[in-house]
Amino acid sequence: MNTFGNIFRLTSFGESHGAAIGGVVDGCPAELELDLDLIQAELDRRRPGQSALTTSRNEADRVELLSGIIDAPPSESGKARPSVKLTTGTPIGFIIRNADHHSSDYDALRDVFRPSHADYTYQAKYGLRDHRGGGRSSARETVARVVAGAIAKQALRDLGIEVKAWTAQIGSIACERDWTRLNLNQIESSPVRCPDLNVARQMEELVLRVKGEGDTIGGIVAGVVTGCPAGLGEPVFGKLHAQLGAAMLSINAVKGFEYGDGFACVSQRGSQLADRFNADFTTSTNHSGGIQGGISNGMPITFRVAFKPVATLLQEQPTVDIHGQATTIKPRGRHDACVLPRAVPIVEAMAAMTVLDAYLMSKSAKLS
Amino acid sequence: MNTFGNIFRLTSFGESHGAAIGGVVDGCPAELELDLDLIQAELDRRRPGQSALTTSRNEADRVELLSGIIDAPPSESGKARPSVKLTTGTPIGFIIRNADHHSSDYDALRDVFRPSHADYTYQAKYGLRDHRGGGRSSARETVARVVAGAIAKQALRDLGIEVKAWTAQIGSIACERDWTRLNLNQIESSPVRCPDLNVARQMEELVLRVKGEGDTIGGIVAGVVTGCPAGLGEPVFGKLHAQLGAAMLSINAVKGFEYGDGFACVSQRGSQLADRFNADFTTSTNHSGGIQGGISNGMPITFRVAFKPVATLLQEQPTVDIHGQATTIKPRGRHDACVLPRAVPIVEAMAAMTVLDAYLMSKSAKLS
Amino acid sequence: MNTFGNIFRLTSFGESHGAAIGGVVDGCPAELELDLDLIQAELDRRRPGQSALTTSRNEADRVELLSGIIDAPPSESGKARPSVKLTTGTPIGFIIRNADHHSSDYDALRDVFRPSHADYTYQAKYGLRDHRGGGRSSARETVARVVAGAIAKQALRDLGIEVKAWTAQIGSIACERDWTRLNLNQIESSPVRCPDLNVARQMEELVLRVKGEGDTIGGIVAGVVTGCPAGLGEPVFGKLHAQLGAAMLSINAVKGFEYGDGFACVSQRGSQLADRFNADFTTSTNHSGGIQGGISNGMPITFRVAFKPVATLLQEQPTVDIHGQATTIKPRGRHDACVLPRAVPIVEAMAAMTVLDAYLMSKSAKLS
């Protein structure tokens, strides 16, 4: 299914080398002030070609909003605000045209299954596939997520909720795990989007070295949601962290998700992890990661997302064709040696949609 | 929301100390042979009091199926099969009465928020809560999952698909990560449900030591799905591993999920993780964990689930009451020092439901 | 699918002659005062055997609520209220045991398809069926709807919204179409539930005559929702009247639905049907039936539901068996000559659930 969310819902479409990527945001509350420049700014954070670290595929990725908005009135000082719109509560359709097709790069791949890609599985499921650039399985589909996430972020801002993500690890190079000791204002100060600039430099060097080898490398994106009130998330199957986990695991190349102390708490004792209450119901520690029993407790929500090294290499690779015959993939096309820097805005987008949706769901917990 | 799944759906209800736990399995295919004894056997694997390691709460946990089934015909040899039913395609309602209430144990907790429990968050969300034994937030709700999972397992068996889970780590004591080197027939041979019996003994000792201290300890459950055909799972938001991850993260005390090489692949190179195809489209390695682009590739699906040490301690703990006044929780009631052994059938149940649902969804990928 | 609703959701289960009918009400707001006696009273309105007009199947239909509620505090005057509960926001599971089985009545029908029943269609869909009393296709499943509707009604009452339905026509005997000229307090004063007691008497006579012939007769149930605020309902596919129509059409034996002026407006001119606004945005007429563009406008919501004469006759009927061989159905078992009187509380239940669900959905139309 190509729909995400329960009330605030994104339905997306589009292939890597089709006419356009796009989507429909349904359930966006009305009367929200939407700054189109902020949406475009998020797309710019995701777009390829923004630094030496990323793929040279160069797409301007201009989004066009087709519905669901009307012009906002002038500011209080009477200044026109052409980039500001008001949501009307009706669905926001949008498209981003695919500009930079090199489809012929992929002709050699028409009848070949690339290792550790989704070529074979799409063929198995559907009986055919769009082989150009991975088709629907390409990470290019995430542009639609970034648009919807940028809308969700503006709604969350009005609620005092903020979502931040950053590159916490690339290969074996990791920054401090406790986000309160990091300067999150520095995330955008390095091309790898790691707020510890010393670590960022090491990460950058590693990525360039791996890129030079035609290889790829994975890493971890960490995230925090601050300002989230207590009471978001549904018991049992709709636990807030289960929805957040599903959101993250739906991003290409993600192999794992943890929240709060995550996998590390496996070797701790219960007595070490108890988050003691203060008189105002905040807790003195936050091992729980802001969620208890699937419902937010008002503390910051913390989580981490593991990305594998992407499978597209600039190296010759043995594989098979659709008849099972051995063949070889020649290095061609463009790729990211490390997707982490560009994954940061995608992680933020998915977290923003998840939290906004949980907020809207929580409104029906009581009658009035 | 208390419903799990798209086509094969479990809707569950019930609190720890209410009249009953129960649920409705909707979308179960018709004409399935359902052995009620196998359902009960799965409940017995989950039930408390089954070994010295688990809580002494002693519930027989007898399930009663109320609808959706009719008597099966005799076996080919003419033997009556009273425990075998046929599903009719209509919803299967079921209940498990709560027999062993010690609700008065919880009177002292009526106005107290236990640290790292869901007491405060339920109160924040709903304005009130059932304080007895954690109410709906108690892991007792998982009995409904085990019933539904036992039904799903029997459907999967007819498709040649099998789900196995085991305790892979408790505290710092871990068994071999590669499941192909383990004897999975030995899972039930130890009370901790670790197939490496040497490691199992060490785990058992650790749990008993922690229990003696009134403390708790976490761990990792690993799982594998074998016999799964290629083509299950939906692209983009409904990726098979995203659904599997959401399923696992919805289990009480789960803090993390990974599949295939998971978090470990962060520090690997893409060239190290490429799963090369064989001529029959199997792969020579399985770093991917049986899923590519969110769709199964026919290889075994492997995953791991991190459980925190549960928050209920047999130790005095400082906390606050619902007015924010400092107070102390006295050790009372019963608890599991380590939930891992009893979590194994729950993990299997959630995996079975997820895979069966994906299978049923996959039937509409083609028209005929 | 056996689930109704988006936020306030009923998932039901149970066959006519199985162990029990039941369901789960999910998404019921917390802190609602629920009077169990009012739920039982609605079941009593639906139950068979309440008058000479209805089937003699005599079921006490006692509902047992299994979860999602806690005891309500005493009334302000200190009086205990044992039948009053508070909802906790968690799912309300319930069952009604099937007491009065005459399953052997149906042995002759095991291999026979009754005309205009669902025997053949269930067999075609599922490959087998529970032949006893129609199994899941029996109108007995509507007891679960009445329970959930009785809960919804109590929530609506707190919002000042009331749902009323009545028998408006049986055969060719019809009462006044404009509900404002009827005394709706008299609905329960006649066994046919028609508020015009003169017409009611004629209806009663007709039903008894038809019953004496072993035949059956249809009719129309009319309904009105008063006190509904403007703004409920979703544009486009989730129009309030589309949801209401689907709710009504899901009731056994319903063949048609109309709202406002319905089919009658076909032969009117647009200029005749314009509902002119008053200064307070009420309208001077209500041809629209309280809904414009799928969204409630604050005027009473009016609708009508057509029921066919049920297919179970006390007459010999020719038909075929499952091999297509001609056979005859002998009159036996019990039946309603006219379902209208007992359909009234079912129509009310479905309308109450639909409106409450729309109310809860409408809370997310704006951010705060």
Place this chain on the structure above:
Amino acid sequence: MNTFGNIFRLTSFGESHGAAIGGVVDGCPAELELDLDLIQAELDRRRPGQSALTTSRNEADRVELLSGIIDAPPSESGKARPSVKLTTGTPIGFIIRNADHHSSDYDALRDVFRPSHADYTYQAKYGLRDHRGGGRSSARETVARVVAGAIAKQALRDLGIEVKAWTAQIGSIACERDWTRLNLNQIESSPVRCPDLNVARQMEELVLRVKGEGDTIGGIVAGVVTGCPAGLGEPVFGKLHAQLGAAMLSINAVKGFEYGDGFACVSQRGSQLADRFNADFTTSTNHSGGIQGGISNGMPITFRVAFKPVATLLQEQPTVDIHGQATTIKPRGRHDACVLPRAVPIVEAMAAMTVLDAYLMSKSAKLS
């Protein structure tokens, strides 16, 4: 919610005078041959300006498919088929640009609520509205339905299922009710789309007379689905006719829905309506309208849809503004005096989507 369907799903967006109308078709089976010319032909049947009877708003309504398709191979004779595509199983995004804006026509309506329109209800629900041409409440949104329906029709054609609708009544002028006595090949032979050409001429005269008066008139569209196998539709809440009814009631201006004998069976006896089985499980009559217990029985599915006269008049009308002040609406803009002819392809589209969705759902009724 702006999504229709369970597996075959349309999510639509767009306002009357925004940039575009569009949608996403998700869940369309893969490997379907899709003729784009047939999609355009359906749009041409719906488009304004096609005859003297319809609004003079003149939109070419060219649809652009943006994803989910790849080029089809040449025909067996080697001929290229540029208008034929293959579906890939991934979502089909599409847009239709709004070409013929006369938004300034609507400036006078910015602060006015038109009687019997959705102006007031949108304002009540969302706190603001797009006043130009009715915004999202305009019937212009139905272009998205026609596109999705045209895709569904091509899938149904491959299954041998056909959907036909026609104008059965305008004002008091009605054609024969029994479709088997009509020549459905003549539907497109008259501008009103009534297959009885004598009746069609009378309808046409009536519409022109009403149009001359600046007034509007309603009517009934009848439909039939042939070739539908037994077994489609879900029991209880997802009955096939409940889904079909919801689909029809979601179309602008629809006030009622009936299937089979519908409201007319109210005054019949059960013995008159019994559809007797033939040896091949067809029935000798079809009072049931092809559905028993919510599940198709293999006979033609028949239904009727009541449309009110639309509320836009070319007459001066008294109303109120958004402050409740009395004002007058001057006749301007363009409108249809009778929407029936253009509603026919919309009814067909909704029926086609409903039946295809039910077909895809039915695949999971059995395991293999």
